[in-house]
Amino acid sequence: MSLANTALIAHTRKLDLVIRHVLAGLGHGIHAGRERGAGVEFSEYRAYVPGDEWRRVDWKLAARADRYFVREAERDSHVAVWLVLDASASMAEPSRNVDGLDKLAYARMLLGCVAAIAQRQGDAFGLVVLGGGKVAFTEASRGPRHLQRVLAQLQRAEPAGSLPDAETLKASLHFAQSPSAIYAASDLLDWPSPLSIALTRLRQMRHDVRVLGLQTQAEVDASFSGDLAYRDPEQEEGVFRFGADLKEGYRRNREAHFGAVTAQCRKNDMPLTLAAIEQSPIEVLRRWLRRPGR
């Protein structure tokens, strides 16, 4: 199932098809989002039918009219969902097990799923793509048309350059004014980074920040081929070699880095989900969207 799904991501160019597939596998339950009560606004009365919840019956009206009426609420969330995609060059890291799959494609697909969920829930959603030293915004809005727009933007994102610098990102933070849920997908290899500073700052502004750290199975297992020379995609010079003698050091360095990232996320009360891109996107999505503490 897992490999079938990841292969599907790798070989499907149409994002909405993949998202539909993933969301079908996700089932129900996620839709009962934590934002449900927040935007409840009175819309109309409706005659009571057996089965309605008693607490939704308007008792004052019942006293006046001697009939039961149920308050219908137009569930219109004021929560905006912001999708943050790290499209720096390092996100082009391919899976060494599944051909054609890379971190960016995986992040693109998961963010597309979140956008689709937000659209179904009636939330506004916007997109921020960070890459090539620039910030690309797609305004938050609602509706299926906007979903297509966001998916197109996601599809267009290419891995290039590095993250924008802290100043640029800080100047762009005004996007989240109303309470928002921020879903950031990145490889978290740069940490602290302008992105980490921005996310921390957003968290301090009382936004709900969810961070997804994408890895590959080869990174987790430290199982790279020793035959190749490697280079850092975000640095021009420098050549690296991988071998059995370097495996332990690599693992230690990597764990130290992600340990620091996890500690800082915990300290700032930002739920962090670390996932390998070879894993089933349904599982990963479920872990990412799960309310922390549940």
Next chain:
Amino acid sequence: MNALWWLALPVLLLPIWWHRKKRVQNQAAPMATARFLPRTEPRQTRIWLWSDPLLLLLRCLLLIALIAWLADPVYPWRGDTVVVTQGADPAWVEGQAKEAGLANAERVTLPAAQALGWVHTHEREWRADARLLVLGDVPMPAAKPVFGRQVEVRTQAAAPAKVERHVYIASERAGEWRRMFAAQGGPEKIVIDDTPGAATTLIVWDRAEAPPTSLRAGLWWVTNPSAFPELAKARNLDGLRYADSARGRLWHHADWPPQHPDAARALLDSWQQLHVGPRPFTMAPQVFAASPGANAPAPGGALRGVLLAILAALFVLERSLTHARRR
């Protein structure tokens, strides 16, 4: 000396050097988490990559053609050859060629006097295994010829051609002069002209008065120097005074006409040697062995025309290709 131009061949290294790309770094795969690895020395492979091999080839050929044109090479293309002098008896030539086993060899016909010189000039054009036979009435050269390859010479003296020498005698003592000329032997026949003409090579002026100014000849024998003012400053050699004038060269001797047979013979011999030229003497048949110290003369540029055409064609191609590549 031209062959020294071949030393310029290392110039070919220049385009080769220009067209060689620098050694390339091993192809490195991107790895996002490379920052967790220690940096290593880049492994580089020393392989030669060529940019524009066609252009490189053209440029090398161009340089080679240029150097070859300057060096003026000789291509040894001649096989077994029989050099026959003009006027040689064909039957004798055939017999000698057959005897030497060169009946089917290439024949080159040359004037007898030039045969050996021509062979010497062109001796590098023969292949190493080619045999060379010179047949005919080859005159004896002044110095012994030296060849870089073996040359066999077989000679047959031809009957000397009758040559007439026209002499005009203006003298009261013409009988004495005629007697002296009649004593001249050899293949030349001396003709006493009644009137001087264009064919007259010698005028004997044994008169007191000066000759008419229109009278000209290669040589004048003068008995009365007062008629020729040029003889006043003449140089003297054993009593014979000689000078150049507008009429021709003047000889004067006080004791002319020669009274003694020895004096007459000496005068005739001098005339023969200095103005008529030595009589050809047929060389003895002999084989010249290849002399290692023989220097073949500089080649006469036999291949230069072809090389120049190749050079021009290569230049045009090279320019066109360079232009097309820039586009």
